[in-house]
Amino acid sequence: MFTKLFSRRLWSRDFVLIVLVCTIASYTNSTFMTLLPVYVLDLGGTNAMTGMMMTGLTVVGMFTRIIAAPLFDRxxxxxxxxxxAGLYAVNALLFCFTKDLNMLFALRVLQGFTQGVFFPVPHIIVADISPEDMLVDAMGLFGAANAVVFAVAPSIGLAVYNDLGRQALFISSTVTGFMSFFFSIFIKEHYHPAPHAPAEPGRKTKKARFDRALLLLVLLTSLVHLFLYIGNSAVSNFLTPCGLSRGLEQISLYFLVNNIAVIAARLTVGRLIVYLSKKTCILLSVLLSAGGTALIAVARNMPLMLLSAVLMGLGLTAAAQLLQAQVMLTTPSEHRGVASTVFTFMGDIGTGAGxxxxxxxxxxAGYTVTYxxxxxxxxxxxxFHGAYWKRNRG
Incomplete structure (x- = not known):
């Protein structure tokens, strides 16, 4: 069943390199996400300041991706x-030279810009270099590698912070940032922008119709992504206080089990579409994600919470992976930068609005109604999933 995952057609030199680039950088990203708030508190800051940092980072990142999206294609x-990768590594390096809260705030918001330039590109490269019939597997392996790093990096980073201090933590994050930059240099360019030929008058209207049709398909897929992450934001932001309010002191186990389910989904969904259509798999994944979210409303014990963690991990991950692959397969390579940005942008909006x-x-109204x-x-x-497949029959 899993032999295709180890096919030499998939594991090209550049696929290995882009996985290394992103997974190594994931350590840097994970340590800043989980431990910078701890450092801010140690310096006398507040959770409100940390929240404002994240808001600033998110807003700057969203605008950066909008501006950078056409550049990925041009x-x-x-x-x-x-x-x-270079900007992101330098951004990490700057944290080593300050203890000032205002400067830390500015550098964290600046990461919205450097992440906005860096993070969208690896997914597009994976789509460019992977065989079309193995794109779902490629996305799964790529995501699983990052999920493993995100699972272990906070513990490693916390040990470094507690035993060696904040300077060692920032140095380790800088080193991994520059390692990621180093590996990015050796990746070959597989995409070459097509020269802009003058449009023929007789084909102008036809091309416009094609562009509108393509945009509609991307938007319909992205709207599924939007609603998935509106629902998921209730879990990612409010599950811990919900669990503690119900006397579930081990609620942190939810995220461990969820992460295991995420990795399992990323590695298996490519095999599932051999037996079921993508349309069916996405629909089942949406149902699993919705069921896992709604289950929290009535979960008053850890077994039900952990069942929700499995359903959410499998459903949300499989749906997002298949939807992203479908966007890449539907879109010509010269538009993948914009299409990928629209897709991820809708997920960001869903997370923030949710x-x-x-x-x-x-x-x-309380947690029961919320979930x-x-x-x-x-x-x-x-x-929107149904509307997409109705439009994409051909």
């Missing part, structure tokens, strides 16, 4: 990858 993938919505709702409605919002993505 300039080329490798140039943008090397530029982004956090605000569920935060207000949970404060007023029931979050599961229902996930199901809304199924409407």
């Amino acid at each position: 300039v080329g993938r490798k140039k943008m990858l090397v530029l982004g 956090a605000a919505l569920w935060g207000a709702l949970s404060a007023g 029931l409605l979050a599961g229902t919002s996930t199901l809304a993505g199924g409407v």
Whole structure:
């Protein structure tokens, strides 16, 4: 069943390199996400400041991706990858030279820019270099490698921070950042922008119709992604206080089990589509994700919470992976930068909007209503899923 995962057609030199680039950089990203808030508190800052840092990073990152998206298609993938990896490594290095909270705030917001240039490119390169019939597997392996790093990096980073201090933590993050940059240099450019030929008057309208049709397909897929992450934001942002309010002191186990399910889904979903159509697999994944979210509404013990963790890990991961692969397969290579950005951008909007919505709702109506409605919002993505396949029959 898994022999195709080890095919030499997939494991090319550049595929190995791009996996290394992203997984090594994931250590840097993970340590900043999980341990910079701890450092801010140690310096006398507050959780409110950490929240504002994340808001600034998110807003700057979103605008950066919008601006950078056309460059991925016009300039080329490798140039943008090397530029982004280099900027991200230098950004990490700057943290080694300050203890000032205002400067830390500015550097963290600046990471929104460097991440916005760097992080979107590896997924596009994976799509460029992978055989079309193995793209789902390629995305799965790529995501699984990053998930493993995100599972272990916080513990490693915390040990470094506690035993050796903040300077050692930032140095280790800088070293991995520059290692990622170093490996990016050796990746070959597989995408070459096509020269812009003058349009023929008789074909102008036809080309416009094609562009609108392509955009509609990308938007429909991205809207499924949007509603998936609106629902998921209730889990990622409010599960811990929900569990503690119900007396579940071991609620952190949810995220461990969820991460194991994420890795399992990434490695197996490519095999599942051999037996079931992508349309069916995505629909089942949306249902699993919605069910896992809604289950939290009635979960008053850890077994039910852990069942939700499995359903969410399998459902959300499989749906997002298949949807992203479908966007890449539907879109010509000269438009993949923009299409990929639209797809991830909608997920970011869902995460941000969902956090605000569920935060207000949970404060007023409680967690039971919140998670029931979050599961229902996930199901809304199924409407756009059906509309996509209706438009994409051919």
